[in-house]
Amino acid sequence: MNYIDASEAPLANTGQIKLHGPEAFAGMLMAGRLTARALDLMAEHVRPGVTTAELDRIALEFAGDHKAVPAPLFYRGYPKSICTSINHVVCHGIPNDKPLREGEIINIDITLIVDGWHGDSSRMFPVGAISRKAERLIEVTYESLMRGIAAAKPGATTGDIGHAIQSYAEAERCSVVRDFCGHGLGKLFHDVPNILHYGRPGEGTVLRPGMIFTIEPMINLGKPHVKILSDGWTAVTRDRSLSAQFEHSVGITADSCQIFTTSPAGLHHPPYAVS
Numbered sequence: 207m208n209y210i211d212a213s214e215a216p217l218a219n220t221g222q223i224k225l226h227g228p229e230a231f232a233g234m235l236m237a238g239r240l241t242a243r244a245l246d247l248m249a250e251h252v253r254p255g256v257t258t259a260e261l262d263r264i265a266l267e268f269a270g271d272h273k274a275v276p277a278p279l280f281y282r283g284y285p286k287s288i289c290t291s292i293n294h295v296v297c298h299g300i301p302n303d304k305p306l307r308e309g310e311i312i313n314i315d316i317t318l319i320v321d322g323w324h325g326d327s328s329r330m331f332p333v334g335a336i337s338r339k340a341e342r343l344i345e346v347t348y349e350s351l352m353r354g355i356a357a358a359k360p361g362a363t364t365g366d367i368g369h370a371i372q373s374y375a376e377a378e379r380c381s382v383v384r385d386f387c388g389h390g391l392g393k394l395f396h397d398v399p400n401i402l403h404y405g406r407p408g409e410g411t412v413l414r415p416g417m418i419f420t421i422e423p424m425i426n427l428g429k430p431h432v433k434i435l436s437d438g439w440t441a442v443t444r445d446r447s448l449s450a451q452f453e454h455s456v457g458i459t460a461d462s463c464q465i466f467t468t469s470p471a472g473l474h475h476p477p478y479a480v481s
Contacts, residue, residue, distance in 0.1 A: 207399065207411050212392065219390075219397050225416030226392060230323070231457050231464065234392065234418060237274075237325030238455050238466025241318045244268050245329050246471045248316075249478040252331040254308045258290035258301035261314065269318055277317035277324055277395050284439060289315040289328075296383055296424050296432050296441040296449045308334040311344065313451045322393050326420050327467035328453040332476050339427065340448055346378045347425040347450040348475040354403065354421045355456060358463040362413050368405025371423045383424035383449070385432050385441070390419045391455055413458050422453030 212224035226234075244265055251264060266287040269276050276287035284300075291299035291313040292306070299313075306312065315328035330344045350371045357370040372382050388401030399411045403423040428447025435442060443449050452475065455466040468474070 209414060212416070217393055219394060221398055223390065223398055223411070223414075223417060224392060225414060226418055226457070227416065230392060230418065233321055233323040234325065234455065234457060234466045237318060237320035237323040238327065238468075239325070239470060240272055240274055240320055241316050241325035241327050241455075242467045242469045244316050244318060245314060245327060246469055246473050248314050248329075248331060249473050249480050252306065252312060252314075252333060254334050255305045257303050257305050258292075258299070258312075259303050261290060262286045262288050262301035265316055272320075274318040274320050277319050277326070281395065289313075291315070291449070291451070293448055294443045294446045296426070296443060297386055297451060298439040298441055300437060300439055306333045309336050309340075311336055311340050311448065311450065315451075315453065317395065324391050324393070324395050324455075325467055326391055326395075326453065326455045328422065328451055329474075330450050330452060330476060331478070343380065343425065343427050343448055343450045344476060346375060346380050347423060348452050350375045350403075350423045350425055351421060351452040351454065354423060355454060355463055355465065358413060358421065358456060358458065360413055360415050360458055360461065363408055363410045364399060364401055364413070365405035365409030366407050367421060368402045368410070369407045372404040375423070375425050381426045381428065381430040383426060383430050383432060386422075386424060388420040388422045388453075390417075392418050415458050415460050417458040418455070420453055420455050422451060424449055424451045
């Protein structure tokens, strides 16, 4: 894999890993914080009876009020501003007019573009009171994300990130989705490298300061296999088991990993204490 100074790279996925400087990290932090604020706002509105179309409207209005653009809107034909994935939906669920029901779990994935930079993050939200197995899946998925982030540092590899996630999730008797992965990020929505959420220590791409990407494990209570529905977007578990996901945008620094999408309100994972 080749690396290139981002300031010299074209605004395209050329297969080369872009190494960004301090200005890019500052831009990513601005975009990431606004995205995190949008997810904080969702915590106030996710409840039984609310439709995902309404959550989409709220997110679109928030973006407009802050001079940001929702990256998913019309991206490769996607029709909405956010992704809302409920229960056995793994990712890319499309908001609609069906009300949320007590006991469901939902992943909300938001990417906002601020001054050209993409802040990409997702969180799980309970709809009212949920089952203990759903709570446990959410806990395991969040811990999987944070273990993956802890493994991301200069000199480590993408395989180290995947191994940290896979070894923990499978020890908790859950499975890791193989069909989707994290990705390079910055001025582009999706760039190299791919960040697999499974793998072997020491394998894959070596992490270098200046790299920016997402880590976004999708963890299932059942088997890892998924299928895409006829809308061309919605991915679901083949065995209809519950699925969960958390996502952060991160950057590799000189000695560690910076999270760009940390919640300003401290609402990193449920239960969310919203006043």
